[in-house]
Amino acid sequence: MSDAAVSPAVPEDEAALATPFVKCLVRLIRAQDCHGSWEGKRDAELLGDFIITKEQRRAIPIIGDPDPDVLWRLDKFYAAVGLAIEERCGLMASPMMEMSHEGFGRVLFTAGRLVVLSKTLRDVHRFGFETFWKLAAAGTKLVGDAIAAIDAYPEVARA
Amino acid sequence: MSDAAVSPAVPEDEAALATPFVKCLVRLIRAQDCHGSWEGKRDAELLGDFIITKEQRRAIPIIGDPDPDVLWRLDKFYAAVGLAIEERCGLMASPMMEMSHEGFGRVLFTAGRLVVLSKTLRDVHRFGFETFWKLAAAGTKLVGDAIAAIDAYPEVARA
Numbered sequence: 246m247s248d249a250a251v252s253p254a255v256p257e258d259e260a261a262l263a264t265p266f267v268k269c270l271v272r273l274i275r276a277q278d279c280h281g282s283w284e285g286k287r288d289a290e291l292l293g294d295f296i297i298t299k300e301q302r303r304a305i306p307i308i309g310d311p312d313p314d315v316l317w318r319l320d321k322f323y324a325a326v327g328l329a330i331e332e333r334c335g336l337m338a339s340p341m342m343e344m345s346h347e348g349f350g351r352v353l354f355t356a357g358r359l360v361v362l363s364k365t366l367r368d369v370h371r372f373g374f375e376t377f378w379k380l381a382a383a384g385t386k387l388v389g390d391a392i393a394a395i396d397a398y399p400e401v402a403r404a
Numbered sequence: 405m406s407d408a409a410v411s412p413a414v415p416e417d418e419a420a421l422a423t424p425f426v427k428c429l430v431r432l433i434r435a436q437d438c439h440g441s442w443e444g445k446r447d448a449e450l451l452g453d454f455i456i457t458k459e460q461r462r463a464i465p466i467i468g469d470p471d472p473d474v475l476w477r478l479d480k481f482y483a484a485v486g487l488a489i490e491e492r493c494g495l496m497a498s499p500m501m502e503m504s505h506e507g508f509g510r511v512l513f514t515a516g517r518l519v520v521l522s523k524t525l526r527d528v529h530r531f532g533f534e535t536f537w538k539l540a541a542a543g544t545k546l547v548g549d550a551i552a553a554i555d556a557y558p559e560v561a562r563a
Contacts, residue, residue: 341502341512353500353514358553359560360517394517401518401560 261377262288265332266384270325294318295380297373309370311348319372322384323352329388330354330361334395336402338362344369354391358404361391420536421447424491425543429484453477454539456532468529470507478531481543482511488547489513489520493554495561497521503528513550517563520550 261267271288278284283291295318297305311319323340330338336356344350348369354362364387374380395402420426430447437443442450454477456464470478482499489497495515503509507528513521523546533539554561 341500341510343500343502351500353512355512355514355519355522358519358557360514360519363514398517398557398560398563401557404557 258289258377261381262292264381264385266325266329266388267292267377267381269328269332270321270384273321273324273328289377292377292380295322295373296375296377297371298375302371302373302375305371307368308347310346311344311370311372315370315372319366319369322372323354326362326384326387326391327354329384330356330391330395333388333392336395338391342366356395356402359394359398359402361394361402362387417448417536420540421451423540423544425484425488425547426451426536426540428487428491429480429543432480432483432487448536451536451539454481454532455534455536456530457534461530461532461534464530466527467506469505470503470529470531474529474531478525478528481531482513485521485543485546485550486513488543489515489550489554492547492551495554497550501525515554515561518553518557518561520553520561521546 262271267288271291274291275283294314320342323342327338327340330336338354338356338361340352340354342350342352344366348367350366350369352362352364352366353360374383421430426447430450433450434442453473479501482501486497486499489495497513497515497520499511499513501509501511503525507526509525509528511521511523511525512519533542
């Protein structure tokens, strides 16, 4: 966890943490805290491991197998995308993920008969974002793309 | 492999083996035969392990983990569904499968932005069909359902 991640001093970080997408992500992570051990932690601390600085990224081998922790974060990230889609349009978008052990794969969200989102996954072992803002922007963009697809084919999404 | 499977004497079996779906399935299985060791085998022999008689089914525990052979057959079955869909309408339907190690899961076929087929998988460790005709009927029905969905939303399937 980088220092910048633990203490978000910049207003941009505060704004990122206030986006609906990041709030969904935090909610999902806190839901895993069965024993209340994260209650004293701030959101920025909980999300710290999602942040990988340029230096940290350079230190990760180009090819590598994703470890369980990074897979957990990837899972939470896409679950938050699904939750944020539901929050915005009331339709449940269920995710489906397919991945090789090397971290290549695909994630698909469907609502009714509509593929609301389809994304290729690669370099999953290096999954992370440079800043909170980039994390928020990436999630928010996926949610926006899904909403646009639902708006384009509303009857298919409800079929 | 049951005796009935190896020697299809009944006309119903011959008809089943002549269906477009079963032909796709046989084609996919023969494509795996890199060394030509199955060249002398008839189609009914190649498909023998897809057949599980009532007695055989009863002998399989109700709960069990699917073994690699049954997963291979499941994979070929759904790949054949995809191939037969493509043969009938010219659109590639890409399958995506998600399964727990206990053999519960879901298979999804998409074409463009359309979910052409979505099926819950369960009891995968007992995957099989009582007769060739039931195998052919099951595959053909899935293909038909997918084609009906594509006909209902042609522009989404091409989106």
